[in-house]
Amino acid sequence: xxxxxGEKNIEVWFVRLVAICSMLSVWKVxxxxxxxxxxxxxxxxxxxMAFLIVLINQGKRKWRQRYGRLDxxxxxxxxxxxxxxxxxxxVAGEEEVPDYSLNLLLISLVMLYLMMMETDGRMQGYLDLxxxxxxxxxxxxxxxxxxxxxxxxxxxxxxxxxxxxxxxLLIATVGVLQYCTSRIPLQSYFxxxxxxxxxxxxxxxxxxxSFWILGGTILLIPILLRPxxxxxxxxxxxxxxxxxIISNMSLLTNYTGVLLVExxxxxxxxxxxxxxxxxxxxxxxxxxxRIPERVRLDxxxxxxxYRVEKRLLxxxxxxxxxxxxxxxxWQSLDSGRMSIQALQSFAVPLWKEAEGSHSFFYACVEEQGxxxxxxxxxxxxxxxxxxxxxxxxxxxTKGMAGVALTGIIMQLLLWEGCINILPIAVxxxxxxxxxxxxxxx
Numbered sequence: 001x002x003x004x005x006g007e008k009n010i011e012v013w014f015v016r017l018v019a020i021c022s023m024l025s026v027w028k029v030x031x032x033x034x035x036x037x038x039x040x041x042x043x044x045x046x047x048x049m050a051f052l053i054v055l056i057n058q059g060k061r062k063w064r065q066r067y068g069r070l071d072x073x074x075x076x077x078x079x080x081x082x083x084x085x086x087x088x089x090x091v092a093g094e095e096e097v098p099d100y101s102l103n104l105l106l107i108s109l110v111m112l113y114l115m116m117m118e119t120d121g122r123m124q125g126y127l128d129l130x131x132x133x134x135x136x137x138x139x140x141x142x143x144x145x146x147x148x149x150x151x152x153x154x155x156x157x158x159x160x161x162x163x164x165x166x167x168x169l170l171i172a173t174v175g176v177l178q179y180c181t182s183r184i185p186l187q188s189y190f191x192x193x194x195x196x197x198x199x200x201x202x203x204x205x206x207x208x209x210s211f212w213i214l215g216g217t218i219l220l221i222p223i224l225l226r227p228x229x230x231x232x233x234x235x236x237x238x239x240x241x242x243x244x245i246i247s248n249m250s251l252l253t254n255y256t257g258v259l260l261v262e263x264x265x266x267x268x269x270x271x272x273x274x275x276x277x278x279x280x281x282x283x284x285x286x287x288x289x290r291i292p293e294r295v296r297l298d299x300x301x302x303x304x305x306y307r308v309e310k311r312l313l314x315x316x317x318x319x320x321x322x323x324x325x326x327x328x329x330w331q332s333l334d335s336g337r338m339s340i341q342a343l344q345s346f347a348v349p350l351w352k353e354a355e356g357s358h359s360f361f362y363a364c365v366e367e368q369g370x371x372x373x374x375x376x377x378x379x380x381x382x383x384x385x386x387x388x389x390x391x392x393x394x395x396x397t398k399g400m401a402g403v404a405l406t407g408i409i410m411q412l413l414l415w416e417g418c419i420n421i422l423p424i425a426v427x428x429x430x431x432x433x434x435x436x437x438x439x440x441x
Contacts, residue, residue, distance in 0.1 A: 011119050014048045015427065018112065019126040022423040023133025026155050026167070037419055038104040045111040052118055064118060070382040070433070071117070077375040078110040084368065102367050105419060106376075109426050116430035127174055130424060131194045134171035138197050145204045145259055157418070162357060165202065165210035166411050166418035172198035173217050173407050177400050180221055180234040192238075199242045203249040206263045208350045209357070209414055211246060212320050217407040218242065219313045224406075225399040227306040229288075230297035236284050240277065247273035272342060283308070323347040324354045324414075360412040380409065387432045401432035 021044065025037040032039070055061040085103045137155065141164070144152020152158040157167055175195035182188045202210055221235045250265035252258055287305040291297075323330070323346065330347040333340050364373040387402055408425045411417045 010051065011048075014044065014051075015116070015119075015126055016129055017044055018423055018427065019129040020133055022420050023130055024136065026137055026157055026420060028154065028156050033099055034104060035101040035419070037423075038101045038108060041108040041112070041423055042104050045108050045115060048115050049111060052115065061118075068382075068386070070379065070386055071114075073375065073378045073382050074110045074113055077372075077379060078107060080372055080375055081107045081110070081368075084372070102363070105422070106368075109422055112423060113426050113430055116427060117434065126427065127178060130174050131171065131178070131191070134167075134174075134198070135194060137167070138171065138194075138201055141201055141204075142197070145201070145261055147260070149260055161205055161207050162415045163418040164205045165207035166415055166421055168198050168202050168205065169210055169214055169217075169407060169411065170404075170418075170421045170424060172202065172214055173404050176218055176235070176238045177221065177403060179238065180225065180231050181396060181400065195238055196241060196245070199245045203246050204259060204261065204263065206249075206265070208353050212316075212350070213407055213410050213414075214242065215239070216313065216316055216320070216410070217403060219309060219316065220403050220406060222302075222306060223310055223313065224402045225396060227302055227309075228298050229291055229295075229300045229302055232284075232302055232305060233288075233297060236280075240281070243273055243277045243280075247277065266345060268342070268345060272346075320350075323350045327351060327355075354414060357415050359414060360416050363416050380412075383429050383433075384409070387429070398432045401428040404428055405432070 018041065021040045022037065025035075025040055027036065029036045052061065056063065081103050085100060085107070088098050088100065088103070137157070140155060141152055141157070144150075144155075144158060149158075157164045172195055175191050175198060179188055179191035179195060182191055202214065218235055218239045222232050225231050247270045250267045250270045253263055253265050254267065284305075287302060287308070291300060291302075326347060328351075330344055330351060333344060361373055361377065364376050368376075383405075387398065387405060405425060405428055408421055411421070
């Protein structure tokens with residue numbers, strides 16, 4: 001038993017090292033002409049695979065007996081990337097130094113998924129490690145914004161609005177999820193602090209797409225988790241703080257010199273967001289006042305508010321798509337009326353940001369070809385099917401993974417994003433697919 005526990009502890013540490021490396025590999029360091037994260041991730045997963053093979057040869061472990069469509073798609077993607085990597089090495093000239101970062105990253109991600117699926121799934125605490133690592137990076141970013149930009153320039157995130165927004169979205173999502181599901185007061189304060197810090201940094205980064213994604217993600221939490229009064233209460237607390245911080249960024253940027261970077265907010269936006277916040281509070285307290293007194297908040301399910309929130313999320317998604325797909329049509333509207341001006345002030349910046357960004361799939365087509373992009377899309381489709389098929393209100397871990405993965409997929413569709421979120425996404429996917437409730441806690 002002690003031997004088995006020791007082997008399991010080694011696997012736990014492999015998972016923890018992957019999480020730590022994913023969150024901290026944001027410094028401007030290159031190894032052999034490649035980014036830092038793909039190299040570290042490949043080495044870690046290679047050692048993990050060697051360790052697992054040794055256990056299997058000793059008869060202490062066995063390979064999985066059942067493999068599904070997702071595993072087959074992962075295997076095809078692995079073979080394709082290995083073949084492309086070999087061809088690139090053979091074709092490259094002596095003086096040419098190709099960048100194998102994307103090939104090595106995709107190979108490492110597939111191997112990471114396969115290794116995660118070979119474990120029993122009972123890994124502890126890597127969601128907290130995401131916040132610990134993210135807190136270090138957020139501190140550096142905060143010092144760069146408030147003290148000296150030279151401090152922030154040590155990170156490759158600095159000056160890259162898309163990568164910074166993508167990285168901070170992961171921290172904000174995990175922080176809010178942990179806050180909504182935590183039962184220990186001291187831990188809840190830590191999760192709230194991480195969430196508030198990420199909200200403020202997202203405001204400093206000023207990416208409209210990140211605001212919409214995070215807002216939708218918070219609205220999704222009571223829908224995919226069990227919609228108890230406690231979950232609703234905590235999710236709405238996070239939404240209130242998030243909107244409040246963003247709505248007051250105009251006061252910080254226009255009337256103070258606190259921020260040392262160029263960013264600006266329209267004062268009219270603050271007024272509209274404050275009105276929206278007041279309307280949301282009226283709606284929430286309308287349903288909240290109906291809760292009977294002396295009833296435990298984690299025992300009562302707010303079904304009516306759950307249905308209202310589903311409709312609200314669908315409406316927000318429709319508005320977001322109209323803003324993004326409307327294109328230059330929003331600029332051509334007659335701006336003589338105040339309502340049209342208000343609409344344009346939200347739609348035009350969002351459309352321009354979406355137009356100037358490239359999705360992760362575009363990068364796959366550009367660097368991997370059509371076949372590589374198709375295989376990546378198949379992996380994501382099969383993964384979404386597996387997670388959706390196991391949804392249930394009594395499955396908290398799957399709900400948390402579903403919320404986080406939905407936000408990550410939205411990022412990949414709209415942005416090239418930050419590669420540091422991809423290993424975390426794979427770990428969450430494996431945890432949801434395995435169906436182990438203790439995976440992330």
